Ligand SMILES: NC(=O)c1ccc[n+]([C@@H]2O[C@H](COP(=O)([O-])OP(=O)(O)OC[C@H]3O[C@@H](n4cnc5c(N)ncnc54)[C@H](O)[C@@H]3O)[C@@H](O)[C@H]2O)c1
């Protein structure tokens with residue numbers, strides 16, 4: 001072994017090559033210096049108007065699974081924050097059972113145009129047709145929220161291929177093809193837009209006591225799909241984010257057989273309770289908002305009362 005080989009530091013050549021790879025420190029122009037750059041102008045006089053302006057969701061939106069619990073309450077939140085046109089997409093049978101809720105929503109926002117469009121997210125023809133109608137009716141799509149989803153609580157030793165595939169088709173594949181259909185409209189418009197996918201706390205966690213590997217795998221797929229689509233579509237001005245709700249107090253988690261299970265869920269949640277459906281809407285509005293959410297893409301907001309902290 002020579003003395004040169006025992007040296008611990010880089011050789012002259014290595015040092016030269018390392019130095020040439022150092023990324024030069026970016027020089028901040030006067031206007032970009034955070035210490036001297038002026039704060040944004042304040043456009044309105046009242047505190048209420050200023051708060052409203054920050055979280056506005058303007059333009060046209062599509063909400064899939066929009067006749068379901070979380071979809072409908074999110075649609076209302078988007079309308080409250082300035083949306084002018086909304087297409088609620090869902091299965092025809094769900095529209096039948098939610099007629100009064102959708103009528104009540106329409107009566108609260110008489111100046112907004114609200115349309116129901118039938119959609120089966122497992123059919124590419126149905127997606128083409130529904131998003132084609134939405135584009136024609138609203139002249140574009142600024143916001144898409146994907147809430148269509150089904151549970152799947154079969155044990156992994158006995159789950160059948162049909163059961164497994166159904167959960168994947170609705171939750172993961174359905175969300176992707178709806179996102180793709182909306183992104184094409186957003187890209188063509190040259191204006192971009194915002195897409196919100198619904199993952200779940202189950203994307204990051206193994207639920208207890210019920211087994212639900214198919215559901216959890218489908219939702220983990222959504223969380224990672226979100227990051228991939230965000231990276232690919234940023235160039236078109238399309239932001240893609242997801243929310244991960246914990247156990248929300250909805251029909252999906254109700255029923256006589258679930259009373260004991262719900263107690264276990266509560267005991268494993270630091271806040272000690274299930275979420276009220278309304279409690280996801282802050283995250284929905286933030287991510288869809290064109291101003292407050294402007295630099296947020298590829299993010300997943302967990303809304304679970306702290307369950308994932310344990
Ligand atoms: N409720 C919860 O605790 C919870 C927690 C985490 C995530 N989520 C997710 O939130 C979303 C909404 O859940 P929810 O609690 O409002 O349930 P929900 O059953 O009230 O809503 C789901 C909606 O999806 C629609 N849907 C189902 N299959 C469809 C298909 N093939 N094509 C089109 N629409 C279809 C249903 O008709 C329904 O309106 C789901 O993706 C769910 O997995 C729910």
Ligand SMILES: OC[C@@H](O)C(O)[C@H](O)CO
Nearest residue numbers: 151200201202246247252
């Ligand atoms: O983890 C929260 C939910 O996704 C839940 O698992 C779902 O409600 C299953 O039915």
